[in-house]
Amino acid sequence: MTAVRDRLIDTGYAAGWLLTRALPEPLALRLFTAIALRAEHRATGKGLRRNLARLVTPDHLDDTVRAALRSYARYWAETFRLPAQDPAALRHRIHVTGVEHLDAARAAGRGVLLALTHSGNWDVAGLWLCAHAGRFTTVAERLRPESLYRRFLAYRESLGFEILPLSGSAPPGRTLLKRLRANGIVCLLADRVLTGASVPVTLFGEPARLPSGPAHLAVITGxxxxxxxxxxxxxxxxxxxxxxxxxxxxxxxxQLLAEAFAADLAAHPADWHMPHPVWTAPR
Incomplete structure (x- = not known):
């Protein structure tokens, strides 16, 4: 049964990739949005609601959850279409602020660790980063089935990223250290704990946990x-x-990282695609 399920999952994603590229962009977005909104009362929608309840007032929660589902749908529609798009045209649609902070960090010569949340479209941000600063390294969860992981690996490598699997092969930590010590750039999505290595923080005034990896790497490499x-x-x-x-x-x-995340999440709550637990106590 597992093998059959894995084949169905992989076939479904493969069909989605082909179909979405063939559809006009507005139609593809409407299709993904319709699918996403059906998940409002399922696990994904309930998880988003639990997390977004910390970010917005109760009278805005319903609208924000639906907007978050539409945002998540847009992410997936763009993900399936991205390999067929013109990278230069996409980069012209990215509004970047604070690039001087990135450039100053690169000029310091000790490596750069970029820490992000699961918000917006981080693959599009990666396209801009590759054009501005060259190839960077990141870590990806090893999806099941393996064939699906390989599809996403090939997809992101085609965008110019170096992808290290979180599990299933050599631990990524040694390669990350090597890249940073060579003044490279490492990007880590840092709002979801995937391993046991986490740190208690206060996020929006409530106890939560964030991965310790970004701070740990910064401490030991400078x-x-x-x-x-x-x-x-x-x-x-x-x-x-x-x-x-x-x-x-x-x-x-x-904790400082949590405070930076909080400022950005408060500004764009509906673009946070996080249905998984972040806070450690029920609301």
Whole structure:
């Protein structure tokens, strides 16, 4: 049964990739939005609601959850269509602020750690980054089935990213250290704990946990830790780089990262695609 299920999942994604590229962009977006809105009362929608309840007032929660589902649908529609798009045309639709903070971190020569949340379209942000600063390294969850992971691996490598699997092969930490010590750029999605390595923080005034990896790498390498944010605009995408955080210890640095994340999430709550638990106590 597992083998059959895996084949169905992989076939479904393969068909989605082909079909979505063939459809006009407005029609593809309407199709994904219709599918996403059906999930409002299922696990994904309920998870989004639990997390977004920390970000917005109760009278705005229903509208924000639906907007978040539409945003998530846009992410997937763009993901399936991205390999067939003109990268130069896409980059012209990305509004970037704070690039001086990224450039200053690169000029320091100790490596750059970009930490982001699952917001907006981080693949589009990666396209801009490759054009501006060259290839960067990131870590990806090893999806099941393996054939699906390979599809996403090939997709992101085609965009110019170096992808290290989180599990199933050599631990990525050694390669990340090597890249940072060579003054490379490492990008990490840092709002979901996928391993046991996490740090308690206060996020929107409530106890939560964030991965310790970004702060740990910054502490032991001296790399600049730069929070970044992505979100959707009507005609493209927003991308913001914060000033590099002061790096002290892992706990204190992760708390500073949580505060930077909070500012960006509060500004664009509906573009946060996070149905998984973040806070440690029920609301």
């Amino acid at each position: 790399a600049a830790l730069v929070p970044a944010a992505t979100w959707f605009t009507d005609d493209g995408w927003g991308l913001r780089f914060h000033p590099a955080l002061p790096v002290t210890d892992i706990a204190g640095t992760t």
